Amino acid sequence: MIKAIAYTTLLLSCSVGFADTNCSPTAFGNNNGSIPPKSEYSGPLFQLSHNYPEKSNAGSTPWRTAIDNKPITVANANQYVEALKQYISADFRAMIANANWDPAKNGWYHAPWLSCEREAIHGMYVGSSDFDKDLFDGSGLKKDFSTYVLTMYNDVAGPTLKHVWGETAQTPTITQDSSQFAENAIVTKYAFTTANGDNWDAMQGALQWPLYITVNATTGNHKTAQLNNASLMQFDLIVKDSQSAPNTGWVFATLVYDKDAPGKDVWDKMVPLGAMWGNDPQVNSTKNPNQPLTENWINPAAPAYAKMTLGWGDRLSGPNDGGRNDAIVMVDGKKTKMDNLPSSSCMSCHGSAEWPMHSFLLPTTTNPPQSSGDYLVMWPPGSPQWMQWFQSRPGNVPQDIGTTAFDYDMVFVFKSLQAWQSATTGRPTLLQGLDRTGKPINKFKNYNGVEVDQ
Ligand code: HEC
Known part of the structure; x- marks a missing residue:
C-alpha cells in the first residue's frame, strides 16, 4: 500500500514531470527547463515539430509489394519489415549521422504537451524508470537501467495530430473519426538505455547520444539533471496497413541493436526482433503453450538479450517494453507472486489505447x-478477463464500451491527453506520474536498490 500513498501525493502535487525546476507544461514547449550549461554541452537543443499537416498524400507502399500485396504471414513478415525499414532508412541514417537533423524539415512530427517530461537535448522522456538487471539474466548486464524514448509521426500520420489537437492544442477534438490514422501512416519510437557498453556488453558500439537527465537507474543519478550518454537499443516501427493486416489495420514491428550483425553502420545493425499484426486471440498460451501463433513473427536471428523479454506466449515485445512484470495473481483463492510474468505484447498493451482509459496497459484488475x-495485481493468465487484453480489434473499436478508441496510439491516451487535462483543467488523471510498468516515476530506486524520492 506504500505505492497508493505515493499516487495520492502525486495527485495532490499535480506532478507530471521530473525537472529540477517547477515546470508547468505548455502545448508546444520544448523541454523541462533544465538546460545544460554551455561549458558541458554546446550542440543544438530539441525543437518540437508541431506544424502538423491537415492532409498528406500517401506515397508508395513498398512493404505491401514486398509480400505481393497479400496478407502478412509468419512466412513473409521478414520481407515486410525489411521493406519498411528500407523505406525510412534515408531519413533515419541522416538522423543518426547528423546531430543537426531537423525532423520538421523532413516531415516528422512530435506530440504536444510533454514539455515537462522532455529533456533538453533530444526531447526524450522516461520510458521506464528502472529495468531490473535480472530481467536480462545471462546477457552480461551489470546494473539496472532506465530507458528514454522519443516518438515521431510521419507526414501521413501527422494529420491525426492536427485533427485531434487543431492549431493550438488547447481544446482537443476527441471523436471516433479524429482519432484514426490514415492508411500508410508510419509512427516510429526509439528507446535509449542508460546502460552503455561499459555496463552491458550487448550495447558495445551502439549509437550513443548525450541526454540531460535526472532518472538514471544505471548510475543512481536522480537529484539534478546531468549530462549522460545513453545507447540506442530499440527502434519501433509501426504502419497502418489494413490490406496486409485486415483484423487490426496495423503492423507493429521493432528493430533492436545487434552488435554482431553485419553492416557498415549502426542503422544496418538495427535488426528486426519481429512483427505482429494481431494478438492471436484464438491461442490461450497458458493452457496451450505449444500452440503456434499466426499473427506474430519473432526473428530467430535476433540477439539473445532482446528475446529475453518477449510477451505472453512469446508474442512480440521488446527489451524496452515492459512486456514482463512482477505480478500478484489470485490462484485458487490465494495471492501468488509471479516474478517477471510475460503479461503483455506490443498490441496487447496498445490495444488499451482508449480515452478515457478504463483499462490499464497491463491485464491488471x-x-x-x-x-x-x-508487484502489480493482475488477472490470472489465460482467464477470460486476461483475454480482453489479447484480442485483435480494429483500431476504432475500444477495449471498453463507452470510451473512444485511439487506433492503438498510446502517446495520445497515456501521455499527451493526460498532460493536457492536468494542465488545463487542474484535474490530474489517476495515471499521471506512473511509468509504463505502473511504477511512480518520482520514486526511484538507486543502484543499491534503495527507494528514494526524486
Ligand atoms: C506494456 C505496454 C507496452 C508495450 C508492451 C509496448 N508499448 Fe509501445 N508504447 C507504450 C506506451 C505507454 C507508449 C506511449 C508513451 C511512450 O512514448 O513511451 C508507447 C508508444 C509507442 C509508439 C509511439 C506511437 C504510439 O502508439 O503511441 C510506438 C510506435 C510503439 N509504442 C510501438 C511499440 C512496439 C512496436 C511494441 C512491441 C515491440 C510496443 N510498442 C510495445 C506501451 C507499450
Whole structure:
C-alpha cells in the first residue's frame, strides 16, 4: 500500500514531470527547463515539430509489394519489415549521422504537451524508470537501467495530430473519426538505455547520444539533471496497413541493436526482433503453450538479450517494453507472486489505447493498478478477463464500451491527453506520474536498490 500513498501525493502535487525546476507544461514547449550549461554541452537543443499537416498524400507502399500485396504471414513478415525499414532508412541514417537533423524539415512530427517530461537535448522522456538487471539474466548486464524514448509521426500520420489537437492544442477534438490514422501512416519510437557498453556488453558500439537527465537507474543519478550518454537499443516501427493486416489495420514491428550483425553502420545493425499484426486471440498460451501463433513473427536471428523479454506466449515485445512484470495473481483463492510474468505484447498493451482509459496497459484488475511493492495485481493468465487484453480489434473499436478508441496510439491516451487535462483543467488523471510498468516515476530506486524520492 506504500505505492497508493505515493499516487495520492502525486495527485495532490499535480506532478507530471521530473525537472529540477517547477515546470508547468505548455502545448508546444520544448523541454523541462533544465538546460545544460554551455561549458558541458554546446550542440543544438530539441525543437518540437508541431506544424502538423491537415492532409498528406500517401506515397508508395513498398512493404505491401514486398509480400505481393497479400496478407502478412509468419512466412513473409521478414520481407515486410525489411521493406519498411528500407523505406525510412534515408531519413533515419541522416538522423543518426547528423546531430543537426531537423525532423520538421523532413516531415516528422512530435506530440504536444510533454514539455515537462522532455529533456533538453533530444526531447526524450522516461520510458521506464528502472529495468531490473535480472530481467536480462545471462546477457552480461551489470546494473539496472532506465530507458528514454522519443516518438515521431510521419507526414501521413501527422494529420491525426492536427485533427485531434487543431492549431493550438488547447481544446482537443476527441471523436471516433479524429482519432484514426490514415492508411500508410508510419509512427516510429526509439528507446535509449542508460546502460552503455561499459555496463552491458550487448550495447558495445551502439549509437550513443548525450541526454540531460535526472532518472538514471544505471548510475543512481536522480537529484539534478546531468549530462549522460545513453545507447540506442530499440527502434519501433509501426504502419497502418489494413490490406496486409485486415483484423487490426496495423503492423507493429521493432528493430533492436545487434552488435554482431553485419553492416557498415549502426542503422544496418538495427535488426528486426519481429512483427505482429494481431494478438492471436484464438491461442490461450497458458493452457496451450505449444500452440503456434499466426499473427506474430519473432526473428530467430535476433540477439539473445532482446528475446529475453518477449510477451505472453512469446508474442512480440521488446527489451524496452515492459512486456514482463512482477505480478500478484489470485490462484485458487490465494495471492501468488509471479516474478517477471510475460503479461503483455506490443498490441496487447496498445490495444488499451482508449480515452478515457478504463483499462490499464497491463491485464491488471483495476486502473490505476493495485500493487504491493513492485508487484502489480493482475488477472490470472489465460482467464477470460486476461483475454480482453489479447484480442485483435480494429483500431476504432475500444477495449471498453463507452470510451473512444485511439487506433492503438498510446502517446495520445497515456501521455499527451493526460498532460493536457492536468494542465488545463487542474484535474490530474489517476495515471499521471506512473511509468509504463505502473511504477511512480518520482520514486526511484538507486543502484543499491534503495527507494528514494526524486
Ligand atoms: C506494456 C505496454 C507496452 C508495450 C508492451 C509496448 N508499448 Fe509501445 N508504447 C507504450 C506506451 C505507454 C507508449 C506511449 C508513451 C511512450 O512514448 O513511451 C508507447 C508508444 C509507442 C509508439 C509511439 C506511437 C504510439 O502508439 O503511441 C510506438 C510506435 C510503439 N509504442 C510501438 C511499440 C512496439 C512496436 C511494441 C512491441 C515491440 C510496443 N510498442 C510495445 C506501451 C507499450
